[in-house]
Structure formats: C-alpha cells, structure tokens
Amino acid sequence: MKFKSPLMAVLLLSLSGCAATIPDITTAEVTGRQVEFALSKHQTVPVIFENGLGGTFEYWTEIYPTIARDATALVYNRAGYGNSAAATTTRDGRHIIEELRGLLASQGLTPPYVLVGHSLGGLYMQWYARHHPQDVAALILVDSTHPAQLKGAGAIENWPLWVRLLFDMLTSATAEQELAALDLTGDEVLAAPPYSGGPIIVLSAAQPLEDTSELALDANQKRKDIAQLYPGAIQRWVDSGHVIPLEKPESIISAIREVLLTTQPNSTKPNAVTNKP
Structure with missing residues (x-):
C-alpha cells in the first residue's frame, strides 16, 4: 500500500498496524516511567530510531533487525505509545528528546549517535541535533516533517474537513498532543543553529510530488526545502510514498550503513552526492 500523504499515512496505519515484529523487546523504568524498547549492542556508534506521529517502533521492522545484527541500535516507543507509559509533560520536542x-x-x-527520524520523528531528531550537536555523529531524516509544516497553506484549518474528523476519531490523545505542540517544536528548531557536525542525509518521498492539490503543493515544496535548512546535506528522492520505512526500507538501511562507515574511528567521509528528481 502506498502512502503519499503524511495525513493519510497516520490515519490508515493507525488501523492496519504492522504484521512483523521487533525482536527482543523489553521495558525498563526510566525516571519513574516504564519505557518499551529494543536494543542491540556492538562496537559501533549507536543508531537511534525515532517514530512518526501515531507510530510505534514496529514501523522499523524491515530495518532495525538488519542494522541490529552488526551495529548498536535502539528503537523505542515514546511516552503514550505501545507499552510505554504516558507522560504528563508537554508533548513537544524539548520534553520528548530529554526523555530519549x-x-x-x-x-x-554514550554519544555520539546516528539519529534516524521518520516524519514527526524527523522533526524531533532535528531538535536533538540542533540543541545537542555534540551528541550527534550523523543525522538521517526520512520524509521528515518540516519545522514550518503547519504554517501557511499547511495549517490545520486548511486540511479537508473529513481528514480532520478522521484524525480526531482514529488517533490517540498522545498523538493529538504532539500535533498541538508541533509549531512550538518547529519554532525551537529554527531558532537554534543548523546542525553541521557530521553527515546529513535527507530521504524524501518522490511519489507525493505527483499530487497537485493546494495542500499537497505546499507539503511538496517543504519536502524540497528541508534539505536547504542544512548546508551540505545530501537529499535523495526515494520512489515511495510517505512511509518509506515500510515501502522502501532498503533506502534507509543503505543510508545508515553509509554514515556508519564515516563515523567509525580513523574513517574519512565520502564525497557528497546529490540526487534530485
């Protein structure tokens, strides 16, 4: 199933779920709250995955097991998702990243980390990289939410009424709280200096570019603009809808392996390559 729109992806995947599972799932108490996660440990820079709005770590089922075979890697569920206990703090990037x-x-x-974020998880990883650049070895954004995603034509009031109604009906209170805090998170991302300490790969969904509605045109322009927020970033257009982790997982695996090669001791960075539609 192709998910060209982030909105439709949230709604449809909240119903369908994922058939595969993440291996070796556990829970632990962290600062008084139960957190659900899976972790592999090897002698590499840790790869940290962040889920999109309304999503659990099962979105990474085609990616995490492969990476975890020979790299340190962690997937987890944010507060209020899966078996992770809800939190009472504001569901904005600042609180979510401090919990992570x-x-x-x-x-x-221990840092530095390779940060991999899909959709809204990409915005959270942008917040992390900009506010704690010393913790970050590389940043991989997977059809990431733009910091100004809900500004201008993308504002919630411009969503079709049926989409707003379905979102209210099918998404959790936690997802609604995260959406409500998205502008705050985005403003704090843009207020901080761009991350430039390591490789940045922006994987963007190419299939939504075919949509010509006003809302889609705005979203697609922001897809094109997001790489411009990070001088030196490599943007690659993936023949996929919004949910690249399920539709084209090999593109993410390849990007992770690429940056892992550049973040190991005594390694050198490869020449940047651009791939535009």
Missing part, C-alpha cells in the same frame, strides 16, 4: 536522552543514559549508550 534519559533512556539512552539508562542503557549505557
């Missing part, structure tokens, strides 16, 4: 940092510290995962 607490989990990483509790599991003995």
Whole structure:
C-alpha cells in the first residue's frame, strides 16, 4: 500500500498496524516511567530510531533487525505509545528528546549517535541535533516533517474537513498532543543553529510530488526545502510514498550503513552526492 500523504499515512496505519515484529523487546523504568524498547549492542556508534506521529517502533521492522545484527541500535516507543507509559509533560520536542536522552543514559549508550527520524520523528531528531550537536555523529531524516509544516497553506484549518474528523476519531490523545505542540517544536528548531557536525542525509518521498492539490503543493515544496535548512546535506528522492520505512526500507538501511562507515574511528567521509528528481 502506498502512502503519499503524511495525513493519510497516520490515519490508515493507525488501523492496519504492522504484521512483523521487533525482536527482543523489553521495558525498563526510566525516571519513574516504564519505557518499551529494543536494543542491540556492538562496537559501533549507536543508531537511534525515532517514530512518526501515531507510530510505534514496529514501523522499523524491515530495518532495525538488519542494522541490529552488526551495529548498536535502539528503537523505542515514546511516552503514550505501545507499552510505554504516558507522560504528563508537554508533548513537544524539548520534553520528548530529554526523555530519549534519559533512556539512552539508562542503557549505557554514550554519544555520539546516528539519529534516524521518520516524519514527526524527523522533526524531533532535528531538535536533538540542533540543541545537542555534540551528541550527534550523523543525522538521517526520512520524509521528515518540516519545522514550518503547519504554517501557511499547511495549517490545520486548511486540511479537508473529513481528514480532520478522521484524525480526531482514529488517533490517540498522545498523538493529538504532539500535533498541538508541533509549531512550538518547529519554532525551537529554527531558532537554534543548523546542525553541521557530521553527515546529513535527507530521504524524501518522490511519489507525493505527483499530487497537485493546494495542500499537497505546499507539503511538496517543504519536502524540497528541508534539505536547504542544512548546508551540505545530501537529499535523495526515494520512489515511495510517505512511509518509506515500510515501502522502501532498503533506502534507509543503505543510508545508515553509509554514515556508519564515516563515523567509525580513523574513517574519512565520502564525497557528497546529490540526487534530485
């Protein structure tokens, strides 16, 4: 199934779920709250995955097991998703990333990290990289939410009424809270200096470019613009809808392996390559 629109992806995947599962799932108490995650440990820079709006770590089922075979890797569910206990704090990037940092510290995962974020998870990883650049070895954005995603033509009031109604009916209170805090997170991302400390790969969904509605044109322009927020970023257009982790997981695996090669001791960075539609 192709998911060209981030909105439709959230709605449809909330109903369908994922057939595969993540291996070796566990829970641990972190700062008084239960957190669900899976972790593999090897002698590499840790790869940290962040889920999109309304999504659980099962979106990474085609990617995490492959990476975890020979790299340190962690997938987890944010507060209020899966078996992770809900939190009472604002569901913005600042609180979500501080909770993630607490989990990483509790599991003995020391920086720097390769950050991989899909959709809204990409916005959270942008927040992390800009506010804690010393913690980051590389940044991989997977059809990431733009910091200004809900500004201008993308504002919620411009969504079709039926989409707004379905979103309210099918998404959790936690997802609604994250959406409500998206502008705050985006503003804080743009207020901080761009991350430039390591490789940045932007994987963008090419199939939505075919849509010509006003809302889609705005979203697609922001897809094109997001790489411009990070000088030196490599943008690659993937023949996929929005949910690249399920539709074209090999593109993400390849990007992770590429940056892992550049983040190991005594390694050198490869020449940047651009791939535009």
